[in-house]
Amino acid sequence: QVGLVESGGGSVQAGGSLTLSCLSTTNTDNTRRCMGWFRQAPGKEREAVATIYPYNTVTYYDASVKGRFTISQDNAKRSLLLQMNSLKTDDTAMYYCAAGPWSSSCVVGLATPANAFDNWGQGTQVTVSS
Numbered sequence: 001q002v003g004l005v006e007s008g009g010g011s012v013q014a015g016g017s018l019t020l021s022c023l024s025t026t027n028t029d030n031t032r033r034c035m036g037w038f039r040q041a042p043g044k045e046r047e048a049v050a051t052i053y054p055y056n057t058v059t060y061y062d063a064s065v066k067g068r069f070t071i072s073q074d075n076a077k078r079s080l081l082l083q084m085n086s087l088k089t090d091d092t093a094m095y096y097c098a099a100g101p102w103s104s105s106c107v108v109g110l111a112t113p114a115n116a117f118d119n120w121g122q123g124t125q126v127t128v129s130s
Helices: none
Strands: 004-007 010-013 018-024 034-040 047-053 058-061 069-074 079-084 093-100 124-129
Touching (some): 034 079, 047 069
Parallel strands (some): 010 124
Antiparallel strands (some): 004 018, 034 047, 034 093, 069 079, 093 124
């Protein structure tokens, strides 16, 4: 399995920005794996925020973050990034990085469920205050 370590979470006021980073701690080539960011707020189910298939850089965004968040893969640094702008209080959650095998939905930019991912980081907390 790939070791995934998230960083970059914190507290910010509404309208602010944060960049989350997920470092792969092994030498596994994630180019042909589905990579994604999920989040889970207290009392709610884990939901997909954004995914990327690095080989063709096709992305998917949940409607709630489209236009505000950007997912990208830095292959040289083995890092998955999530740039979050115009943050809202509803974005408050624990954010998780995930990696999974090739999937027909991920490769074409469709929603890929959490159970399709087989490797998860420990999470980083994002808190947005009004």
